[in-house]
Amino acid sequence: xxxxxxxxRRIITFAVxxxxxxxxxxxxxxxxxxxxxxxxxxxxxxxxxxxxxxQITTRSxxxxxxxxxxxxxxxxxxxxxxxxxxxxxSVGAMAAYGISRFKFMGRNTLAYSxxxxxxxxxxxxxxxxxxxFRSVGLRDTVAGITLAHSSFNIPYVIWLLIxxxxxxxxxxxxxxxxxxxxxxxxxxxxFIPLARPGLVVASVFAFINxxxxxxxxxxxxxxxxxxxxxxxSGMVGGEVLTWGQMSAAxxxxxxxxxxxxxxxxxxxxxxxxxxxxxx
Amino acid sequence: xxxxxxxxPVPFLIPALLIVFAVLIFPIAFAFFVSMFExxxxxxxxxxxxxxxxxxxxxxxxxGFWNSLWLQLGFIFIAIPIELVFGLAAALxxxxxxxxxxxxxxxxxxxxxFLPVVSGMTWRFMLQPRYGAxxxxxVSMGMPQMNLLANAxxxxxxxxxxxxxxxxxxxxxxxxxxxxxxxxxxxxAAEIDGASYRSRLFEILIPxxxxxxxxxxxxxxxxxxxxxxxxxxMTEGGxxxxxxxxxxxxxxxxxxxxxVGLASAMAIFLLLLSVLFAVTLVRKNLSxxxxxxxxxxx
Numbered sequence: 001x002x003x004x005x006x007x008x009r010r011i012i013t014f015a016v017x018x019x020x021x022x023x024x025x026x027x028x029x030x031x032x033x034x035x036x037x038x039x040x041x042x043x044x045x046x047x048x049x050x051x052x053x054x055q056i057t058t059r060s061x062x063x064x065x066x067x068x069x070x071x072x073x074x075x076x077x078x079x080x081x082x083x084x085x086x087x088x089x090s091v092g093a094m095a096a097y098g099i100s101r102f103k104f105m106g107r108n109t110l111a112y113s114x115x116x117x118x119x120x121x122x123x124x125x126x127x128x129x130x131x132x133f134r135s136v137g138l139r140d141t142v143a144g145i146t147l148a149h150s151s152f153n154i155p156y157v158i159w160l161l162i163x164x165x166x167x168x169x170x171x172x173x174x175x176x177x178x179x180x181x182x183x184x185x186x187x188x189x190x191f192i193p194l195a196r197p198g199l200v201v202a203s204v205f206a207f208i209n210x211x212x213x214x215x216x217x218x219x220x221x222x223x224x225x226x227x228x229x230x231x232x233s234g235m236v237g238g239e240v241l242t243w244g245q246m247s248a249a250x251x252x253x254x255x256x257x258x259x260x261x262x263x264x265x266x267x268x269x270x271x272x273x274x275x276x277x278x279x
Numbered sequence: 280x281x282x283x284x285x286x287x288p289v290p291f292l293i294p295a296l297l298i299v300f301a302v303l304i305f306p307i308a309f310a311f312f313v314s315m316f317e318x319x320x321x322x323x324x325x326x327x328x329x330x331x332x333x334x335x336x337x338x339x340x341x342x343g344f345w346n347s348l349w350l351q352l353g354f355i356f357i358a359i360p361i362e363l364v365f366g367l368a369a370a371l372x373x374x375x376x377x378x379x380x381x382x383x384x385x386x387x388x389x390x391x392x393f394l395p396v397v398s399g400m401t402w403r404f405m406l407q408p409r410y411g412a413x414x415x416x417x418v419s420m421g422m423p424q425m426n427l428l429a430n431a432x433x434x435x436x437x438x439x440x441x442x443x444x445x446x447x448x449x450x451x452x453x454x455x456x457x458x459x460x461x462x463x464x465x466x467x468a469a470e471i472d473g474a475s476y477r478s479r480l481f482e483i484l485i486p487x488x489x490x491x492x493x494x495x496x497x498x499x500x501x502x503x504x505x506x507x508x509x510x511x512x513m514t515e516g517g518x519x520x521x522x523x524x525x526x527x528x529x530x531x532x533x534x535x536x537x538x539v540g541l542a543s544a545m546a547i548f549l550l551l552l553s554v555l556f557a558v559t560l561v562r563k564n565l566s567x568x569x570x571x572x573x574x575x576x577x
Contacts, residue, residue: 017377023369024386027448030401031389033412037404048410091294098291110292112561117303119557121505123526124550125303127533127542128310151302154295183286212394214508215526219534229396233512236400243404250397261392265385 034254037247045243060244070249073231077253079142080227081210084149089203091150092157093195097187099158100165101173111162118155122215125151130219140222148216153206160205164198201267204260211257228253307550310543318540320533327540334544344545346520347528350435351504354524358442359499363492365443366450371484373451374458384455391449399512402441403428406513428514431521438510438522442503450495457491458484497560504553525549 037045039056064070099111129148130139138144172194176186192199217227232253235246314335317328338344373384390398405413406427418424427433465483485492507526510516516523516531523531529549533542 013375013377016372016375017379020369020373020377020383024383027387027390027444029412030398030405030444031393033405034397034401046410048415087298091298094291095295098288102288102291104288114295114299115561116554116557117299119501119553119560120303120307121526121549121553123505123507123529124310124546124553125306127529127539127546128306128313129302130533131313131539132306132309147298147302150298154299158295184290187291208392212396214396214511215530218508218511219530229394229508233396233400233508236403236512246400246404250394250400253394253397257392257394258389261388262385 031254034247034250037243038251039248040244042242042244046241060248063245064248064252067245067249069226070228070231070235073226073228074252076142076221076225077211077228080145080149080225081207083142083146084153084210085203085206087146088150088153088157088206089199092154092202093161093192093199094187095154096158096161096165097191100162101170111158114155114158118152118159120152122152122213126215126219129216133220139220140225142225145217145221145225145227148220149210149213152213153209156209157202157206160202161195161198164201165195168194201264204264208257208260211253310546310550313540314543314547316540318538318543320537320539330540334541335548337541338544338548343520343523343528343532347523347525350521350523351525353435354439354442354506355500355503358439358446359496359503361443362447362450362499363495365447366452366495367454367488367492369447369451370454370458371480374455387448388452389448390445391452393445395445395508396512398441398445399509402437402444402509403513406437429518431518434514434518434522438513438524441509441513442506445509446499446502450499453491453495453498454488457488461487493563494560497556497563501553501556501560504549504556 036053038060039058040053041055041057041059044054095114099107133139133144133148138147168191172190173186176190177183181189212229213227214229214233217230221227221230228249232246232249235242235249315329315331315333317330317333319326369387373380393401405411408414408424408426411427414424414427417427425433427437461484465487505526506524507530510522510524510527511530514522516527520528525545526549529542529545532538532545
């Protein structure tokens with residue numbers, strides 16, 4: 001009987017494994033084909049054999065690396081992502097500290113408002129932002145798109161950080177303040193080093209949010225500050241059949257995201273459940 | 280408190296509040312203001328005309344607005360239930376230890392982190408006639424050779440399938456975490472009682488998972504309401520108006536038809552709808568106290 005049960009359980013486990021693997025293949029096919037197409041010649045891609053791997057080449061990558069418009073867009077994405085991350089994590093950390101270390105009237109309302117702000121559709125803001133940015137000269141500037149990205153990253157970072165901050169032991173701060181440090185000094189010199197793990201997670205997610213963002217970049221940037229998602233979307237259109245280059249460029253954009261995703265595994269659930277990852 | 284020390288939270292909150300006011304609250308107020316004008320995108324100040332609720336009246340009478348609203352609702356009502364069922368089923372299935380389980384779970388999540396714009400382009404590629412993999416699969420199953428993105432029904436189906444593909448693992452991830460939070464004793468007790476799997480599922484597991492299911496549902500609705508880039512690169516809302524979801528139509532009105540006032544009225548409408556769902560989500564499912572109690576664990 002016991003043996004029978006064990007065998008049965010083994011068979012079920014095996015069947016589940018096979019089934020999961022099949023689903024996984026379907027789920028990963030679009031990703032794999034993007035990675036593979038970057039190394040295939042367009043003529044092979046257009047032959048319609050999804051698994052043909054003849055004439056592997058790095059030609060598409062060479063073209064993409066020599067595509068000055070795309071490379072500039074990649075650089076813009078990195079710059080905007082880093083600036084927006086630094087801005088939203090520093091400002092967001094301060095706000096999260098204020099919310100998690102002080103009791104004050106309207107504290108809950110304030111915290112929840114930030115969460116609702118994170119969930120607003122970009123299209124609801126982008127028309128007004130376009131008009132406002134145009135009138136103050138922020139359209140097609142790094143400052144403009146950085147600020148726009150911070151509008152969703154700041155609320156996001158605040159909510160990501162609050163649970164991290166709560167776990168930081170207060171006694172170190174109390175000791176520092178008894179020793180005569182001001183709140184501010186305590187925050188910078190005592191609290192921030194203790195809260196580093198949370199800040200790293202928040203930085204990574206804030207960067208990915210900015211890296212993936214499409215609609216603000218589409219409307220608020222122009223030739224000079226165009227980001228990579230916009231540049232890559234411009235690669236395919238009409239009858240231009242350069243899927244190889246499109247795939248190579250896409251792969252370059254996916255690499256940082258996938259590296260972070262794997263590194264951040266432990267924190268993914270929280271990262272997305274406060275409304276992350278969407279562009 | 281000594282000089283330079285912050286005894287109050289205000290100095291910590293001010294920078295965030297200032298930026299959020301400048302790039303979020305003020306633009307919303309401005310959008311509301313613009314929505315009361317006939318306001319051409321490129322024209323000078325002279326071309327603007329105050330029309331009160333005129334834009335909102337125009338919207339109610341605009342067949343394009345209703346079209347985008349129905350497409351948007353259809354998208355939500357078709358895609359999200361499927362994502363929830365897939366996500367829950369996969370979570371129940373994978374909620375056991377098997378060799379390679381960790382790797383499988385990690386790989387399953389990759390589509391969630393596939394850039395939306397890249398996802399849209401890859402799907403566009405797979406749907407192409409003659410060489411696209413999905414097109415070839417359908418042809419081998421007996422469908423005629425056709426451009427799936429040039430046909431109204433198949434294009435609409437395609438944007439829905441794309442969303443299901445990318446986002447059911449997101450639901451899975453939430454459900455899996457939810458399941459992990461249910462104490463084993465509860466499940467074991469049911470097992471000893473001899474409850475069949477079905478009754479265990481519907482009488483114990485699903486009620487226990489209800490908060491997670493609700494969170495997933497609301498998060499997905501809020502997200503689906505603002506979908507833009509995937510559809511934009513797959514179809515640009517076409518063919519015709521067949522995939523012109525709400526954000527795409529607003530974008531078209533503002534930057535295609537250059538009617539910023541009318542687009543702002545749409546923006547405000549969508550904003551109110553999203554706030555409604557967001558507030559429901561926040562009030563029901565995300566409590567600050569709860570988050571603080573749980574701390575940094577999970």
